[in-house]
Every structure is written in structure tokens, then in C-alpha cells.
Amino acid sequence: MCGIIGFIGNDALNGILNGLELLEYRGYDSAGFAIRRAGESQPEIHKCQGRVKDLREISPKTGDYTCGIGHTRWATHGGVSDTNAHPHRVGKVTLVHNGIVENYKELSEEYEVEDQLVSETDTEVVAALLNKFYKGDPNEAIRRTVKKLKGTYALVVMFDDIPDTIYATRNVSPIVVAKNEELTILASDPAALYEYSKEFFVLDEKCILKATKAQVSVVDFNGQEVQPKMQVVDWDAGNTGKQGYAYYMEKEINEQPEALKRILTNYLVDGSIDLGYEGAVDKMLTSFNRVCIVACGTALHAGMMGTHLFRKWLGIPVETEMASEFIYSDTVLDKDTLFIAVSQSGETIDTMEALKKAKKEGAACLAVLNVRGSSISRIADYTLYTDAGPEIAVASTKAYTTQLMIFYLLVLRCASLRGRMTEADLEHALENLRRVPDAITQVIAIKDDIHRQAKEVIMASDLFMIGRGMDYLVLLEGALKLKEISYIHSEAYAAGELKHGPIALITDGTPVIAAATQTKLISKELSNVKEIKARGANVVLLTKEELKADFAQSDEYHVIGLPNLDDEYMSFPEIVALQLYSYYVSADKGLDVDKPRNLAKVVTVE
Numbered sequence: 317m318c319g320i321i322g323f324i325g326n327d328a329l330n331g332i333l334n335g336l337e338l339l340e341y342r343g344y345d346s347a348g349f350a351i352r353r354a355g356e357s358q359p360e361i362h363k364c365q366g367r368v369k370d371l372r373e374i375s376p377k378t379g380d381y382t383c384g385i386g387h388t389r390w391a392t393h394g395g396v397s398d399t400n401a402h403p404h405r406v407g408k409v410t411l412v413h414n415g416i417v418e419n420y421k422e423l424s425e426e427y428e429v430e431d432q433l434v435s436e437t438d439t440e441v442v443a444a445l446l447n448k449f450y451k452g453d454p455n456e457a458i459r460r461t462v463k464k465l466k467g468t469y470a471l472v473v474m475f476d477d478i479p480d481t482i483y484a485t486r487n488v489s490p491i492v493v494a495k496n497e498e499l500t501i502l503a504s505d506p507a508a509l510y511e512y513s514k515e516f517f518v519l520d521e522k523c524i525l526k527a528t529k530a531q532v533s534v535v536d537f538n539g540q541e542v543q544p545k546m547q548v549v550d551w552d553a554g555n556t557g558k559q560g561y562a563y564y565m566e567k568e569i570n571e572q573p574e575a576l577k578r579i580l581t582n583y584l585v586d587g588s589i590d591l592g593y594e595g596a597v598d599k600m601l602t603s604f605n606r607v608c609i610v611a612c613g614t615a616l617h618a619g620m621m622g623t624h625l626f627r628k629w630l631g632i633p634v635e636t637e638m639a640s641e642f643i644y645s646d647t648v649l650d651k652d653t654l655f656i657a658v659s660q661s662g663e664t665i666d667t668m669e670a671l672k673k674a675k676k677e678g679a680a681c682l683a684v685l686n687v688r689g690s691s692i693s694r695i696a697d698y699t700l701y702t703d704a705g706p707e708i709a710v711a712s713t714k715a716y717t718t719q720l721m722i723f724y725l726l727v728l729r730c731a732s733l734r735g736r737m738t739e740a741d742l743e744h745a746l747e748n749l750r751r752v753p754d755a756i757t758q759v760i761a762i763k764d765d766i767h768r769q770a771k772e773v774i775m776a777s778d779l780f781m782i783g784r785g786m787d788y789l790v791l792l793e794g795a796l797k798l799k800e801i802s803y804i805h806s807e808a809y810a811a812g813e814l815k816h817g818p819i820a821l822i823t824d825g826t827p828v829i830a831a832a833t834q835t836k837l838i839s840k841e842l843s844n845v846k847e848i849k850a851r852g853a854n855v856v857l858l859t860k861e862e863l864k865a866d867f868a869q870s871d872e873y874h875v876i877g878l879p880n881l882d883d884e885y886m887s888f889p890e891i892v893a894l895q896l897y898s899y900y901v902s903a904d905k906g907l908d909v910d911k912p913r914n915l916a917k918v919v920t921v922e
Contacts, residue, residue, distance in 0.1 A: 318402070318414040319388035320491070321349075321508055322472045322482045324529045325499025329379060332386040335501070335508040336368045341564075341710050344911050345391045346401035347371040350410045350474060351384030357476040359384065359410055363401035367911075382529070383480045385472050387412035393420070394436030404440040406432050407447035408476040413439040414504050415468035415489040423464055442471065450475065454483050455524050459537050462487065468665065470504060484525040490663050490691055491519040493532060493544070500527045505661075506687060507706045510549060517544035518689045547689035563909040565709035565801070569895050570760060572714045573753035575704045576888075579721045580750060582703060587746075589729040597698050600680050601730045604654035607634040608679070610642050610670045611658035614712040617793040618684075618719035619658050621887060624789060625727040628884070630736055639666035643673060655679040660707060660715040662690025671695050684722050686715060700726065709910045711800045713895050716793060717756070717888060724749055724885075748885040755879035759892045762876070763900075766893055769856050769874055770900035773827045779804050780821065782811040782848070783831035784841055790887045791831055794894030801902040801912045811844040824852030829894070831858045833878065833886035838866055849873065858890055 319339025323331040332349050340347075348363020348371065362375050368388065387402035393416070394400040402412040406429075417423075420438035424430050429444035445464065450457040454475055462469070462485055470489035474482055484491050484502060493502045494513040501512055502525070509516050519525050519534065523542050526533050534542040561567035583589055591597040607626050609619035619636045626634040637647065639657075643666060649655060655674035659667045662685040671692060674681050683696035686704050693699045702718035728745055731737040737745075773779055779798060781791040791808035798806040809818045811830070822828070828848055832841035845867075849855060857867055861877040878889040902909045 318390050318412075318504070319508075320412050320414050320470060320472050320502075320504040321386040322384075322484065322502040322527065323386075323499065324383045324480060324482060324501075324527060326380075326382060328381040328384045329376060331499070331501065332384050333368065333372060333375065334511075335503060336371070336386045336388055338508045338708070339503065339505055340368050340388050341708050341911060344368075344388055345396040346389045346398070347387065348389075348401045348403055349375075349384055349386035350403040350405070351381045352474070352479065353380055354382045355479050357479060359405075359474060361403055361405060361410070363403065364398050365396050365401060383474070383482065385410070385412050385474060385482060392416055393438045400435045400437050402439060404435065404437065404443045406440065406443040408450060409443050409447040409473060410476075411439070411443050411446065411471055411473040413442060414470040415487070417442060417465050417469060418467040419465070442469070446473065452477075454478065454526075455535065455539070458483060458485050458524050472502065480528055482525075482527045484519060484527070485523065486519055487521055488665060488668070488691065491525070492516050492689070493519060493525065493527065495532055498529075500529055500532055502527060506549065506689075507708065510706070514549050515546050516549070516689070517546050518691075518694070519544075545689075549688065562903065563709065563899075565711055565713060565899055565909050568707055568709055568713045569892065569899065571705065572717050572892060573757045573760075575702075575714045575718050576721055576753045576756070578703055579718055579725070580753075582701075583725050584746065587743075589725050589732070589746075591700060591726070591729055593698055597682070597700075598729070598733055600654070600682070600698070601726075602733050603652075604680060605652045606632060607654045607656065608647065608649060608674070609634065609636045609656045609658065610639045610667060610674075611636075612639050612664055612666055614716050614793060614796065615658040615660060615664075615667070615719060617789065617796065618716055618723065619656070620789050620792065621720055621786070622656065622658075622723035622727065624786060625723055626730075629727050629731040630734065637670075639664065639670045642666075642670045649674050649677040649679045651678040651680070653679040655681045656684065657681065657692055657696060658684045658719055659690075659692055660686045660704075660712055660719075662687045662692040664692070668692050668695065684719055686718070710912055710915050711797055711898070711909075713797075716891060720887060721749070721752070745884075748882050751881060752885060752888045755881055755889045756892050758879045759889045760896070763896050765876060766896045767900045769876070770897050771904060772854070773804065773901060774904055776804055776827050778821070779806045779827045779829065780818070781806065781808040781829045781831070782814065782844060783808070784811050784837045784844075785834045786884070786887055787831035787833055787837075787841075787890065790890045790894070791829070793891055794829070794898070797895055797898040798901065800915060801898055801907065801909055802905060803907070803913070804901065811841055814844055814847060819847065819851070822848050822851045822853050826853045828853045828855050829858065829897070830855055831890060832863065832867070833858065833860055833890055834883045835860075835863065836883070838863060842866065858893055860886065
């Protein structure tokens with residue numbers, strides 16, 4: 317969850333601060349850094365609760381700093397305070413940490429370091445333990461320390477008597493490293509590296525990194541040299557900034573047409589779906605008789621849509637499960653199960669642990685990810701990449717739509733291979749998918765109309781969304797977006813369930829978003845809308861342009877027409893309209909759209 321940066325090179329101060337800003341979405345309760353000039357031993361430490369902009373205010377304005385480590389914190393152990401902010405320093409050791417050390421209290425007592433501690437954090441105990449073991453050999457001290465730790469960790473360390481050098485090690489929590497002729501940089505997320513290099517590597521678990529400006533080396537815990545495997549990013553490093561948008565979320569909503577075109581270009585070859593791996597994925601897609609999709613949050617909602625598509629086009633048993641529950645469940649997996657893990661970052665720990673469980677039980681494992689070289693990609697048998705580019709806003713937008721597109725292509729390929737779809741039907745489906753980017757562009761073009769409707773609910777405390785079939789699945793994600801960034805209590809309900817309880821919540825003036833894009837369900841959805849209108853709800857309706865005539869318009873009833881696609885593909889324009897709606901509600905309320913309270917982008921602790 318927290319963001320980590322290490323920087324060795326000229327202008328390290330700005331390098332660290334700029335890197336922390338790019339990583340702020342990973343944690344933003346507090347921030348800090350430790351920095352040294354060339355050849356110096358003891359670092360300067362600056363840290364405070366608040367955002368990176370608050371840290372900038374207390375930072376040195378100039379200085380020939382050449383080596384440092386930094387951190388943005390999302391509080392786990394210990395409250396939000398200057399003292400609990402990272403880095404932590406004990407004796408000759410200064411470090412930052414991402415993860416949770418479960419046995420820190422026991423270690424503190426066993427090694428009698430309580431009197432050296434000033435914070436409430438597990439991290440400071442790790443620093444004290446490392447300092448206790450350090451006798452001049454950093455690798456030995458790191459090995460001895462991490463063997464005592466229970467939990468997850470990414471540790472980035474400076475030793476006073478080893479100037480201009482940074483050490484790092486990890487377990488589960490990621491560390492990525494890049495180098496060019498001028499500097500070496502390491503971070504918890506590739507987003508901090510792209511400005512400096514398009515090549516990077518992921519530090520392997522149970523290894524120790526030693527980094528200087530001139531050289532990077534990695535050894536395992538037995539002292540054997542490890543040759544890192546380089547990864548190459550294929551999107552423009554310049555895309556990491558806001559590029560004139562007020563918020564990253566607005567920028568990322570607008571990037572969706574190009575991101576989806578990129579997927580279609582990557583996976584449609586000579587008019588056919590090609591999932592790569594020289595046909596190995598195709599072979600896997602013909603050999604299972606059941607599917608289990610596991611994910612968290614937005615990725616879970618994409619997985620639920622995948623479940624619908626597998627059932628519709630293949631007619632096989634499919635389950636979608638929350639990763640956080642799956643790892644404690646009794647779900648039966650075997651060699652005939654296709655297990656699909658979905659994650660934007662590829663570092664979501666619950667999803668990763670679920671994947672490990674599936675591998676252990678013999679299931680064929682496929683991952684749908686955005687970040688190449690991430691931990692989940694290294695565990696799965698095969699990975700389909702969304703290549704959405706960096707997503708900085710905490711509330712996912714292009715991650716969701718690109719995950720959806722992967723599911724459409726995956727299921728269509730599977731249906732084709734198994735003879736469940738004719739060539740003509742497949743081509744018709746692909747033609748709809750090719751139209752999706754333009755359909756999203758058309759939705760963005762009516763953003764002013766969506767904005768006007770969003771203004772109506774700024775003061776609302778509750779908002780409900782209703783729909784049937786695929787509309788209901790999309791609304792689950794729409795309701796999550798609204799609650800995440802506007803703090804309005806929003807819930808999605810299957811419209812047919814209204815009379816079984818939820819309609820008791822509808823009173824005069826209650827805002828409701830109703831979605832009706834599924835042609836065969838229009839009459840039933842219209843009946844549900846009339847039911848809530850009769851109880852005083854203020855309704856905004858999302859439907860296809862070609863279906864608008866089926867719905868009367870009045871002062872309390874506003875229809876937003878979406879571009880016409882076949883029913884099965886309306887999920888794309890529909891969710892973008894809901895993303896824009898949520899964005900405008902949050903922005904008009906004066907909230908920090910990109911960094912909603914209590915949330916972090918990448919959840920690397922259970």
C-alpha cells in the first residue's frame with residue numbers, strides 16, 4: 317500500500333520528491349525521506365503527516381544531495397503522525413518499509429529493543445533489529461533480520477558507514493529497479509521509473525539488492541549472484557503526468573478509447589483473436605470444464621462480467637469470488653478448472669494468495685493484469701495484459717474497461733475454439749468490439765449533460781442504482797465509483813429485487829440512477845422505474861439512443877442517451893457515463909478526486 321522510492325544520482329532531492337508524488341496514490345497519510353550528500357554518512361531526515369506537498373514545504377530548497385530513500389505511508393500499525401511517518405532510524409540504520417510485520421511485538425521483547433523505539437510502528441522494530449545484527453556486513457545483517465520476520469515486507473535501507481549506497485530486500489511486497497548512465501532508481505511501482513528508463517527489473521524475493529550510481533548487483537540469501545530479468549514498458553513515459561487535466565481520474569477516463577484500441581491491436585491479428593504464447597493459451601481454453609474468477613474491488617466487478625460472458629457464450633459452470641474470502645473458503649479446484657486472477661497492479665495480496673492456492677491444487681492459472689513483471693504475472697501460467705498504461709487515480713477507470721475487453725476477447729476465443737460460435741457470429745461480435753472506442757468517445761462528448769445531472773446530487777447522502785441483467789453488473793461498479801470518491805452512500809440493486817426490500821429506502825426526492833440498455837428487458841425496467849417514480853424518486857435514466865422513445869421525459873426524469881451497440885456490449889459506454897458522473901460529483905464537492913480518504917491504490921497487505 318505504501319510508496320517507496322530510492323534514488324542515487326545528482327539532484328536526488330528532486331528525484332525523490334517527484335517520485336513520491338507519482339507514488340502518492342499508494343499511501344498518503346504521511347510522507348518522508350532520508351537524504352545524504354556525496355560521501356556523507358548520517359542522513360538528513362524530513363517527514364510529516366499529510367501529503368507530499370506538505371513534505372515539500374519542510375524540505376531543503378537546494379543542496380547537492382546524491383543518495384536518499386523516501387516513503388508515502390498508508391497507516392497500518394500506529395496512527396497518523398510525524399513520529400510514525402517513515403523513514404525510521406536506529407543506530408547506523410535508516411530504512412523505509414512497505415508491508416506488515418506480524419510478530420514485531422514479540423521481536424521487540426525478544427531482542428530487548430523497546431528502549432530504542434519512539435514510534436508505534438512495526439517498521440521501527442525492523443530498523444532496531446537490523447541495527448542490532450549489523451556488524452559491518454550489510455548482507456549478513458539483512459539475512460539475519462528477515463529470517464526473523466513474519467509477514468510481508470519491502471525494505472529499502474541505508475547504512476551510515478556505507479555512503480552513496482542503498483540496499484533492498486523483499487517478501488511479497490514489490491520493489492522495481494531501473495538504471496541509466498546518470499542514476500539508479502528503485503521504487504514500489506514502475507510508475508516512478510518511466511521518466512528515467514523504459515527498462516526495469518523486479519527484485520526477486522529472498523534476494524538482496526546493492527545499488528550505487530554506477531552499479532546494481534543482486535545476490536540470493538546464499539550469496540550467489542542473481543541475474544535480474546529485464547522488463548520493457550511499451551507506453552509513453554510522458555503519459556504519467558496530468559497533461560493539463562485537473563485530476564488524473566479525468567485524464568484516465570479520457571484515455572480509455574486509445575487504451576481499448578491498443579488492446580484490439582495487440583490481440584486481433586489478421587482479423588482473428590490471438591492470445592499469444594504460440595497457441596498454448598488456446599490449448600488451455602479447450603481443456604477445462606469449469607471456471608473460477610477471483611479478484612477484489614473494481615477487478616471483481618470486471619470478473620463478474622466475465623462470469624456472465626462465459627455462461628452466455630459457453631454455457632459452463634462459472635464462479636466469481638472475492639479474493640479476500642476465497643483464501644479462507646472451501647472452494648473446490650482441480651486440473652479441470654480454469655482459474656482467472658484479475659488485478660490492475662498485479663500486486664494485490666489477496667488475489668496473489670488465491671492464485672497460489674489454485675496453483676497448489678492443480679488448476680490452470682491465467683492472470684489479467686496491467687503491470688508487466690508484477691508478482692502475479694510471475695506466478696500465473698499465462699498472463700493477458702491490458703496495457704492500459706499507468707493508472708494513478710485511486711478509483712480505477714481504464715483498468716476496468718480494459719479488463720472487460722480482455723474478458724470479451726478471451727470468452728469469444730474460447731467459444732470459437734469450442735465450436736460454440738459460428739464464424740459469422742464471431743465477426744459480428746468483433747465488429748461491435750471495434751466500435752467500442754468510438755462509442756466511448758461519444759459518451760465523453762456528452763459530458764456536459766452528465767455534469768448537469770451530477771450537480772443535482774452534491775448534497776445527497778444516499779443514491780441508489782437499479783438495473784437488470786448486464787446493466788446490474790455495470791451498476792455495481794458505478795456505485796463503487798461514486799461512494800469511493802464522493803463519499804455518498806451509493807448502492808446498486810437488481811431492479812427485480814426492489815419489491816423484496818430495497819424499495820423501502822425510496823422516499824420523496826431520493827436520487828436514483830436507472831440503467832436500461834438491454835432491449836429484451838425494457839418493459840420490465842420501465843415498470844421498475846415507474847414504481848420508484850411513484851414513490852417520489854428523482855430518476856436519471858441511462859439507455860440507448862434508439863430506446864429513448866420508450867421512456868417519457870419530464871422535469872423529474874432525465875434520460876441520457878448512450879451510443880447504440882448490441883446489448884452485450886453496452887457495458888462499455890454505460891460505465892464511462894457512470895465514471896464521468898462520479899467524477900463530477902466529487903470534483904464539484906471540492907474533494908480530492910484522485911486520493912479519496914482511507915483508500916490506497918494497491919492493496920499489498922491483508
